[in-house]
Amino acid sequence: MSEPPRNISRCIKLDANESPFGASPRAIEAMRRAAEKANIYPDNSARELREKLAGIHRVGFDQVLVSAGLTDLLGIIARLLLKPGSNAVTSQRSFIHYVTATRQAGGELIEVPMQNDGFDLRGIASAVNEKTRIVFLANPNNPTGTLFDAVATDELLDQLPDHVTVILDEAYYEYAQYFAGERGIQYSHSVEYLRQKRNLLVLRTFSKVYGLAGVRVGYAFGAPGILKQVAEAQSTFAVSVIAQAGALAALDDRDHVQQALESNARGMKFLFDGLCRLGLCPVPSWANFVYCDVRQDAAAFAARMEERGVLIRSLAPWGAATAVRVTVGTAEQNQAFLQTCEKVLEP
Numbered sequence: 170m171s172e173p174p175r176n177i178s179r180c181i182k183l184d185a186n187e188s189p190f191g192a193s194p195r196a197i198e199a200m201r202r203a204a205e206k207a208n209i210y211p212d213n214s215a216r217e218l219r220e221k222l223a224g225i226h227r228v229g230f231d232q233v234l235v236s237a238g239l240t241d242l243l244g245i246i247a248r249l250l251l252k253p254g255s256n257a258v259t260s261q262r263s264f265i266h267y268v269t270a271t272r273q274a275g276g277e278l279i280e281v282p283m284q285n286d287g288f289d290l291r292g293i294a295s296a297v298n299e300k301t302r303i304v305f306l307a308n309p310n311n312p313t314g315t316l317f318d319a320v321a322t323d324e325l326l327d328q329l330p331d332h333v334t335v336i337l338d339e340a341y342y343e344y345a346q347y348f349a350g351e352r353g354i355q356y357s358h359s360v361e362y363l364r365q366k367r368n369l370l371v372l373r374t375f376s377k378v379y380g381l382a383g384v385r386v387g388y389a390f391g392a393p394g395i396l397k398q399v400a401e402a403q404s405t406f407a408v409s410v411i412a413q414a415g416a417l418a419a420l421d422d423r424d425h426v427q428q429a430l431e432s433n434a435r436g437m438k439f440l441f442d443g444l445c446r447l448g449l450c451p452v453p454s455w456a457n458f459v460y461c462d463v464r465q466d467a468a469a470f471a472a473r474m475e476e477r478g479v480l481i482r483s484l485a486p487w488g489a490a491t492a493v494r495v496t497v498g499t500a501e502q503n504q505a506f507l508q509t510c511e512k513v514l515e516p
């Protein structure tokens with residue numbers, strides 16, 4: 170049964186890791202202009218956008234695929250690689266769509282227990298068996314916000330057999346790169362893996378720092394062979410004229426991205442420190458959201474927050490009965506969240 174409709178239009182929306190800073194004005198203008206050509210079918214091969222992404226990341230044009238968001242792409246990949254009797258391996262408490270995509274493809278999902286709220290990469294390597302076709306790695310992970318570094322990923326990839334395709338989901342790539350620069354670690358060798366011809370797809374999206382979640386556009390890097398198979402399995406004209414135009418213009422507005430990243434980092438610190446002051450222990454995050462144990466029933470806590478106009482995500486459906494995930498908002502939203510949180514926590 171579907172949930173009753175909620176009146177969320179006036180709420181502060183910190184429940185879906187969307188960018189509170191919106192899309193670039195240049196992207197919005199480009200989408201407006203594209204809407205004037207809405208009578209024309211989109212370029213099915215998204216040539217211009219793929220060329221641009223290939224140039225930015227210095228990979229071949231045929232190593233880039235554009236999709237109608239990553240959730241759609243994950244479903245296509247799962248249906249392509251899994252069948253009844255085969256399995257995919259991931260971590261416990263990771264992106265919920267790995268569960269859905271695997272189930273819809275008829276495969277089994279093996280979820281390896283977490284270690285300190287992060288991925289246990291050794292555990293993941295040991296869980297792989299002869300029936301495994303996919304390893305899903307969300308880095309940073311949603312909902313815990315944790316990250317494993319480039320060396321740890323190298324080590325894991327070296328251990329995996331050839332019959333396994335790694336789906337390296339870097340939906341929060343730009344945030345992680347920013348924090349990695351600040352915190353002095355090497356985050357990702359993902360594009361390097363293409364040159365090494367690893368059996369791997371790297372996933373990125375325009376839904377997060379680019380603020381285009383409602384438009385549905387994402388992309389993948391990978392070997393031309395597997396990308397061709399994925400492209401053949403996509404719906405024709407899957408990525409709209411508006412989505413392609415918005416993504417292209419968004420890539421040109423580096424200032425907008427930079428401002429969003431800087432505001433996110435300030436907001437993250439504000440939320441993190443504020444939650445610590447309230448006696449809660451958030452997990453250090455590498456993305457645009459924070460995972461926090463509120464030491465009480467998370468669903469009831471989130472419902473009380475919602476009654477006061479702040480939407481956050483209860484992680485009970487992820488098996489974390491007392492944890493919530495909060496998206497970093499604007500400075501005003503973050504402040505309102507902490508004030509409301511304090512009231513809701515009062516005995």
Ligand SMILES: Cc1ncc(COP(=O)(O)O)c(C=O)c1O
Nearest residue numbers: 238239240264311340374376387
């Ligand atoms: C780890 C991860 N991958 C993929 C997605 C989906 O991205 P898209 O909006 O491109 O479908 C999300 C969205 O929250 C995510 O957290």
